[in-house]
Amino acid sequence: MKHKSTIIKFLIILVLFELIINVLKLIIPAQIQYLEFSYIFTVVRAIFFILLLKELYKHKVKFGFALLTVLAFPILIQIIQVCLGNIFIHFCPQQTNDIGNQGLIGLLNEMQNNDCPFVTQFSFLFYIEYPVFCIKQFFSTNEFSYFWGLLFSPYVFYFFLFFKFSLFKVFEENNRNPYLSFIPVVNNITILKICKLPVSWIFILFIPFVRLFWFYKINKRLCEIHNTNQSNAIWMTLIPPIFYAKLVYK
Structure with a gap:
């Protein structure tokens, strides 16, 4: 209520x-x-x-x-x-x-x-x-x-904010500086550290299409850390502005 x-x-x-x-x-x-x-x-x-x-x-x-x-x-x-x-x-x-x-x-x-x-x-x-x-x-x-x-434009703007807010809370819940979530590249490095995955993966994340497979592995690990159904990792990879929120809104 x-x-x-x-x-x-x-x-x-x-x-x-x-x-x-x-x-x-x-x-x-x-x-x-x-x-x-x-x-x-x-x-x-x-x-x-x-x-x-x-x-x-x-x-x-x-x-x-x-x-x-x-x-x-x-x-x-x-x-x-x-x-x-x-x-x-x-x-x-x-x-x-x-x-x-x-x-x-x-x-x-x-x-x-x-x-x-x-x-x-x-x-x-x-x-x-x-x-x-x-x-x-x-x-x-x-x-x-x-x-x-x-x-x-309305939905582009508000779903972008929805995604950034969710990422902010993911960082906060994992005892990382949440403001790093707003900095490109640095936010991906921080996510790799949260997931305890090799930081060297950051270079692979710049490769078009190939990066999707590595993002899937990262998102699967994030789902595990946040006790979320790991099948959500697919949607987090394909449509992150919507489904990253599942990590913070259980």
């Missing part, structure tokens, strides 16, 4: 935060919102998300519940935005008719599909169309802003 009260508390915080954002949209010019403030808002939501994962970890929720939370989090944000947006649309004095908008500004304006900065319609396809659009545009135009757009 404690984790339910935690979810309700974070839900209230999210509603208040989105309410503040909508108030700011009445004041801040739309172009500034899309460029600078959109990333700031995303970072703040990410902090809320990590704190929520931390609370769920503290309450020892199961992996299925944690995964459901990750899947529901961006959808829940959009539902809140739509509900508040339909209220605030009556107070919207801003216009975004600049036909010269390029890059992410143009994409966001196009997906908004109206002259109001508030989200007024729910679109699940947004979670698929947005990253696909960014990938296509990045390779066709080589505009780096689309790479950031891909990185900050």
Whole structure:
């Protein structure tokens, strides 16, 4: 029951935060919102998300519940935005008719599909169309802003955080400096030390395709250390952003 009260508390915080954002949209010019403030808002939501994962970890929720939370989090944000947006649309004095908008500004304006900065319609396809659009545009135009757009697309971003949080806790539970989990190469070396496997394997982990077999052996050892079903090692190797969480959410 404690984790339910935690979810309700974070839900209230999210509603208040989105309410503040909508108030700011009445004041801040739309172009500034899309460029600078959109990333700031995303970072703040990410902090809320990590704190929520931390609370769920503290309450020892199961992996299925944690995964459901990750899947529901961006959808829940959009539902809140739509509900508040339909209220605030009556107070919207801003216009975004600049036909010269390029890059992410143009994409966001196009997906908004109206002259109001508030989200007024729910679109699940947004979670698929947005990253696909960014990938296509990045390779066709080589505009780096689309790479950031891909990185900050809802599910790519939140599953990346889910993976990093899980790895952080794996390091912490094995008495290693958890902040090493954020450093490329060093984190793999530390995992090899946790598993008591040869550190020289790090060179093999740089070889495409071949590395998958060694990662499987490493993940199998991690499952053994964390008393998790070793069949999970296959999924940890193929889809680590999702299944590494099984090591910490039992």
